[in-house]
Amino acid sequence: MKLLPRPSRRTLVMAGAVGALTVAASAAVPAADAQAATGCAVTYTTSSWSGGFTANITIKNLGDAVDGWTLGFTFPDAGQGVGQGWSATWSQTGTAVTARSVSWNGALATGASTSVGFNGTWSAANPAPTTFTLNGTACTGTTTPTTPPAPTTPPPTTPPPTTPPPGGQTPVAVNGQLRVCGVNLCNQYGRPIQLRGMSTHGIQWFARCYNDASLDALADDWRADLLRIAMYVQEDGYETDPPGFTNRVNALVDEAEQRGMYALIDFHTLTPGDPMHNLDRAKTFFAAVSARNAAKKNVIYEIANEPNGVSWATIKSYAEQVIPVIRANDPDAVVVVGTRGWSSLGVSDGANANEVIDNPVNATNVMYTFHFYAASHRDNYRAEVERAAARLPLFVTEFGTVAYTGDGAVDVASSNAWLDLLDRLKISYANWTYSDKAEGSAALRPGTCAGSMYTGPGVLTESGALMRDRIRTPDNFPTA
Ligand code: IDC
Numbered sequence: 001m002k003l004l005p006r007p008s009r010r011t012l013v014m015a016g017a018v019g020a021l022t023v024a025a026s027a028a029v030p031a032a033d034a035q036a037a038t039g040c041a042v043t044y045t046t047s048s049w050s051g052g053f054t055a056n057i058t059i060k061n062l063g064d065a066v067d068g069w070t071l072g073f074t075f076p077d078a079g080q081g082v083g084q085g086w087s088a089t090w091s092q093t094g095t096a097v098t099a100r101s102v103s104w105n106g107a108l109a110t111g112a113s114t115s116v117g118f119n120g121t122w123s124a125a126n127p128a129p130t131t132f133t134l135n136g137t138a139c140t141g142t143t144t145p146t147t148p149p150a151p152t153t154p155p156p157t158t159p160p161p162t163t164p165p166p167g168g169q170t171p172v173a174v175n176g177q178l179r180v181c182g183v184n185l186c187n188q189y190g191r192p193i194q195l196r197g198m199s200t201h202g203i204q205w206f207a208r209c210y211n212d213a214s215l216d217a218l219a220d221d222w223r224a225d226l227l228r229i230a231m232y233v234q235e236d237g238y239e240t241d242p243p244g245f246t247n248r249v250n251a252l253v254d255e256a257e258q259r260g261m262y263a264l265i266d267f268h269t270l271t272p273g274d275p276m277h278n279l280d281r282a283k284t285f286f287a288a289v290s291a292r293n294a295a296k297k298n299v300i301y302e303i304a305n306e307p308n309g310v311s312w313a314t315i316k317s318y319a320e321q322v323i324p325v326i327r328a329n330d331p332d333a334v335v336v337v338g339t340r341g342w343s344s345l346g347v348s349d350g351a352n353a354n355e356v357i358d359n360p361v362n363a364t365n366v367m368y369t370f371h372f373y374a375a376s377h378r379d380n381y382r383a384e385v386e387r388a389a390a391r392l393p394l395f396v397t398e399f400g401t402v403a404y405t406g407d408g409a410v411d412v413a414s415s416n417a418w419l420d421l422l423d424r425l426k427i428s429y430a431n432w433t434y435s436d437k438a439e440g441s442a443a444l445r446p447g448t449c450a451g452s453m454y455t456g457p458g459v460l461t462e463s464g465a466l467m468r469d470r471i472r473t474p475d476n477f478p479t480a
Contacts, residue, residue: 038063040134042071047208048126049450054207056117056244057099059134061108068106071099071116072133079123084211086251087116097129104292105247115244119211170260171195171225174477177297178262178334180365183393185334185428191478195262195428196471197226198443199398201435202268203248204237209435209449210252217454218434219259223472227256228264228302228397228430233278234271238285246288253289257298264336264397264430265289266302273308275318275338282322290329301326302397304338306371312340312355316362323363336367336395343369343398345388347381353388360392367393370427373404373441374418375411382421389425396422396429401463402440406432409440410462419470431467443467 039062047054059071071088075081075095082092088099105114132139176188184192198218200210218224229252231238231245238245249265256263267285269278282303293299303322307315319337326335339356341348345368346355356368370388372381388394401415402408422429436444443464444454453459460468 038135038137040132040137040139042132042134042139044128044132046126046128048122049208051121051123052208052450053120053122053126054117055120056115058113058115058244059108060113061110061134063110063137065107065109065112066135069101069108069135070133072136073097073129073131075129076127077122077125079121080126081121083119083121084255085116085118086254087114087247090118104250113243115241115247117244117248119208170219171475171477172257172260172262172298174475174479177332178300179332180334180367180393183389183391184426185367185393185395187477189478189480191480192426193428193475193477194423194426195225196475197224197228197261197264197430198222198434198467198471199228199264199266199430199432200230200252201433201437201442202230202232202235202237203245203252204232204235204240206433206435206437206449207248209444210255211452212255213452214434214449214454215255215259219261221455221472222468223475224261225475226262226264226428226430227252227434228266229253229256230266230268230305230398230433232268232270233281234269237268239278239281242281242284246285249289250292253293253296253299257296260298262298262300264300264302266305266397268305269338270306270308273306273342274310275304275307275315276310278304279318279321282318283325286322286326287329290326290333294330294333299330300334300336301330302336302338302369302395305369305398306342307338307340308342310340312346312351312359315340316359319361319366320363323361323366327363332365334365334367335363336369336397337361338369343371344377344381345370345384347384352384353392357388357391367395369397370394371396371398372418373400373402373406374414375400375402375408376404378414378417382418385427386421386425389427394425394427396427398430398432400432400441401466406441407439410466412466415466431463431471 041060041062043058045056078095082090082097091098099116175193179186181190187193229249231249233239253263267282269275323335340346345353370385400406401410432441435442436446436448438446441463443461444459445461448459
């Protein structure tokens with residue numbers, strides 16, 4: 001397993017409850033002082049790079065239960081600013097920042113916590129705020145002074161925001177609520193459609209790549225129909241902070257919705273490959289996201305990225321336990337189920353799609369996942385997809401133009417052969433990845449996400465240029 005280069009991380013913990021004070025560095029939220037009538041503890045963690053940062057904030061209510069809250073803090077440096085935020089309504093006046101709770105996280109019982117965050121900018125320095133208030137009560141505490149990392153390059157100049165008014169109709173406006181009809185994904189008119197878009201990289205590592213400018217570029221410049229939100233469960237993902245990752249996914253669902261794109265919520269299981277290892281987590285996660293997003297038309301649920309080392313029977317059993325949790329809240333949403341052998345329809349395990357055709361998941365409105373990496377998977381996989389597509393609704397929720405490692409050279413011929421096949425069969429797809437990781441599958445050149453430009457020559461890799469060319473052609477969605 002390769003180690004990822006990580007941005008610098010700092011964690012500060014501030015706690016206060018009627019004089020009680022806990023200050024620690026790199027620690028979890030301290031235990032609550034339950035006797036306090038008002039009080040709060042806040043952790044403020046940043047991942048910084050030159051000119052930008054992501055802040056994740058956990059708010060713990062140490063006082064009586066509240067129904068609706070306002071978090072306040074002041075940036076120490078005049079050059080610090082809040083950009084895109086999530087899980088709260090953010091505003092800034094001068095250096096004073098306010099975050100107001102939103103409908104689903106306003107109720108905070110005594111001892112309960114919630115997570116919010118934002119992508120920010122800084123120029124001279126990026127010190128953490130030293131004082132936080134919750135509903136006007138100071139989360140009293142002091143922080144260890146910290147020195148921000150020196151900028152490695154001059155801060156980029158920020159171009160004016162690129163949020164053109166939606167020109168024409170967006171994919172979600174045209175197609176509305178989707179459903180499976182026969183072996184196809186169909187729109188609100190019952191007509192088969194194909195969605196073409198991009199997958200995030202792991203949101204635990206590449207949060208900085210998903211901001212207003214990058215998502216505007218995906219919707220307007222790439223004309224993508226679909227954003228897949230890859231939420232790893234292991235590898236520092238969901239299991240480390242279920243409420244925080246749930247909030248991040250929900251915020252990205254909203255970002256996609258605002259731009260008229262579909263959002264594919266990917267429960268990115270990979271290692272271990274048995275989805276049953278994460279069954280309880282899956283039930284908790286999907287109960288939360290399906291309740292919160294039930295009224296939206298743009299959400300598709302992908303319940304297990306790549307099962308591996310397990311039988312189809314086990315995957316089917318997992319699906320039949322998770323799908324009812326989703327249906328209880330969001331009865332009409334499409335659910336995509338992973339398949340055996342890293343979602344190869346069993347082919348990478350020496351099997352084939354017959355095990356699914358002969359023993360499908362006992363649920364309606366379900367599709368099956370197929371993944372490929374063009375430099376590793378060629379004719380025999382294409383033949384099986386073509387054969388299976390006549391019998392099963394397929395969704396290519398992830399594929400790469402490179403080798404299965406996610407790295408190496410783009411295989412242009414194989415990638416185009418695959419994309420021609422998917423276009424012909426109207427199979428929807430998301431390409432791995434819309435990120436700037438230094439690996440062949442990433443669409444953005446390394447360093448792109450540290451800046452604010454996501455369009456124009458200069459930002460795309462070879463894979464990114466190929467995928468943008470394929471994705472931005474007209475959709476011609478049927479409307480009757
Ligand atoms: C890879 C990423 C790589 C990261 C690794 C971590 O490209 O940067 O270090 O995950 O596990 C998949 C998986 C997907 C893989 C991708 C490439 O769904 O998580 O991403 N891949 O190896 N299946 C086949 C290939």
